Amino acid sequence: MMLQHFSYKKMFADSDLPGWIINFYYQNKHYTADYHKDGTIQWAHDAPPNIAKVEEMVHDLMTFHVYE
Numbered sequence: 001m002m003l004q005h006f007s008y009k010k011m012f013a014d015s016d017l018p019g020w021i022i023n024f025y026y027q028n029k030h031y032t033a034d035y036h037k038d039g040t041i042q043w044a045h046d047a048p049p050n051i052a053k054v055e056e057m058v059h060d061l062m063t064f065h066v067y068e
Contacts, residue, residue, distance in 0.1 A: 001027055003057050008035065008065065020066065026054055035062055 004025040011019035011034060018037035023030070031054075032044040041055055048054045 003054070003061070006058075006061055008062070020062070022058065022062075024058075033058075 006022070006024040008020045008022045011017070011021055020035045021032065022035050022041075023032050025031070026048045029048070031046075031048050034042040034044070035058065036042065039059060041058060
């Protein structure tokens with residue numbers, strides 16, 4: 001299962017400080033988290049099932065969108 005409707009925005013608007021707020025759907029449930037510059041993910045509410053696989057997908061997307 002893939003992440004759907006993945007989006008991110010800077011945690012600190014109008015700043016170059018690293019940190020992003022991420023949102024996506026996984027298994028028809030919405031998830032929000034803070035993605036920190038060291039790659040740690042702090043879930044806003046419940047963490048998704050298969051957390052290791054989900055975090056791997058998030059890291060791949062962030063690498064592609066933010067760090068490229």
